[in-house]
Amino acid sequence: MSEICNTCGLPKELCFCEAIAKESQRISIKIDRKKFRKEYTVITGIDGAEIDVKDLAKGLKNKLACGGTVKGSVIELQGSHLKETRDFLVTQGFALETIELDEKSAIRPPRTGGGRR
């Protein structure tokens, strides 16, 4: 029926562990560029032992209508969604002041002639 929390032993719907954990994360969101200047939104700092990272990634992918992957407790979303990601995390119970946006990373670097190595 309902899942039991590993931390407090209560059914998930009565458990506050995740809610408490969500207020004490130190999350950082930045934009990463890989090959061919493709942009990714990378979310780090989530405690995978306390937060269901996969579930969170699923919610983000639905909300932002993008693809993404989970590597350990790091979420990588396709595209640049810095503020949208933060806003979504806040709606999910994460505390705004614990989320750090790397706004500089969202600025596209100027194109340097040619570019291909």
Ligand SMILES: [Zn+2]
């Ligand atoms: Zn619990």
